[in-house]
Amino acid sequence: MNDLVLAPEVADALAAAGPVVALESTIIAHGLPRPDNLKVAREIEATVRAAGAVPATIAVLGGQVHVGLDDDQLTYLASTDGVTKLSARDLALAAAKGVDGATTVAATSAVAAAAGIRVFATGGLGGVHRDAPYDESADLITLARTPIAVVCAGVKSILDVGATLERLETLGVAVAGYGTLRFPGFYLSDSGFPVDWSLESPDEVARAIIARTAQGVHHGALVLANPLPEAEQLDPALHDRTLAEGMAALEAGGVTGKAVTPFLLAWFHEHTGGASLDVNVRIILRNADLAARIAVAAA
Numbered sequence: 001m002n003d004l005v006l007a008p009e010v011a012d013a014l015a016a017a018g019p020v021v022a023l024e025s026t027i028i029a030h031g032l033p034r035p036d037n038l039k040v041a042r043e044i045e046a047t048v049r050a051a052g053a054v055p056a057t058i059a060v061l062g063g064q065v066h067v068g069l070d071d072d073q074l075t076y077l078a079s080t081d082g083v084t085k086l087s088a089r090d091l092a093l094a095a096a097k098g099v100d101g102a103t104t105v106a107a108t109s110a111v112a113a114a115a116g117i118r119v120f121a122t123g124g125l126g127g128v129h130r131d132a133p134y135d136e137s138a139d140l141i142t143l144a145r146t147p148i149a150v151v152c153a154g155v156k157s158i159l160d161v162g163a164t165l166e167r168l169e170t171l172g173v174a175v176a177g178y179g180t181l182r183f184p185g186f187y188l189s190d191s192g193f194p195v196d197w198s199l200e201s202p203d204e205v206a207r208a209i210i211a212r213t214a215q216g217v218h219h220g221a222l223v224l225a226n227p228l229p230e231a232e233q234l235d236p237a238l239h240d241r242t243l244a245e246g247m248a249a250l251e252a253g254g255v256t257g258k259a260v261t262p263f264l265l266a267w268f269h270e271h272t273g274g275a276s277l278d279v280n281v282r283i284i285l286r287n288a289d290l291a292a293r294i295a296v297a298a299a
């Protein structure tokens with residue numbers, strides 16, 4: 001905790017047991033094109049504030065882990081080349097090298113929990129990749145041991161959703177839909193897979209968060225899957241066609257490992273005429289609003 005640099009606003013809110021929402025920085029440095037990335041980063045923080053909570057965008061600057069960024073730091077992160085993508089395992093190495101880094105879902109969750117933040121808003125989780133060779137995001141194992149509520153739009157639809165849900169179950173990660181018993185598929189409102197639990201309001205989610213702490217039994221995350229309304233999702237036919245073409249291009253180009261997700265997201269952006277980017281922004285803003293309302297209820 002001593003090596004985490006808390007922004008004054010975040011430190012004050014946590015000291016007063018006030019509502020704080022953690023936000024990841026990979027979407028700023030790697031997930032959105034410039035200059036949209038800075039504009040959207042500011043909109044996300046403004047959305048959290050409008051719902052009554054304090055935003056805490058998490059990133060690594062010069063090797064130091066920052067919990068909450070000011071506008072100059074946001075601008076730097078959004079406009080600087082060579083920002084490293086950091087998972088939880090990379091944080092100490094980044095500190096040793098003194099690098100700038102954007103935090104993934106795994107790293108953001110771990111840092112937020114260490115700082116005492118209970119709610120985190122993101123777009124979509126990482127998961128199990130499609131086809132061979134077997135590839136699984138570090139997000140899943142980190143969520144298995146990190147007590148935080150993650151508001152997301154499910155897992156990215158470019159992944160193997162069914163296998164990811166099976167892994168979350170095996171790892172003991174709690175999963176609930178927000179107002180639904182269907183698991184969303186990021187760009188799509190329904191991935192085709194069910195979930196066992198539905199939570200219907202910010203108050204109900206907050207009660208689950210508080211009960212987990214009070215019981216002291218389950219120390220993993222609560223994944224709250226918040227679907228887009230059907231009218232706001234990416235056209236399913238366009239989605240399926242773009243995904244099939246992207247997977248073929250992936251294989252033809254020999255793209256593997258951590259390069260797969262950025263490649264496919266960029267492919268979607270290019271081959272949907274920017275429609276996937278619009279959906280991505282709607283997702284994160286909706287999740288930021290819901291996460292802030294949950295944080296207010298839990299506080």
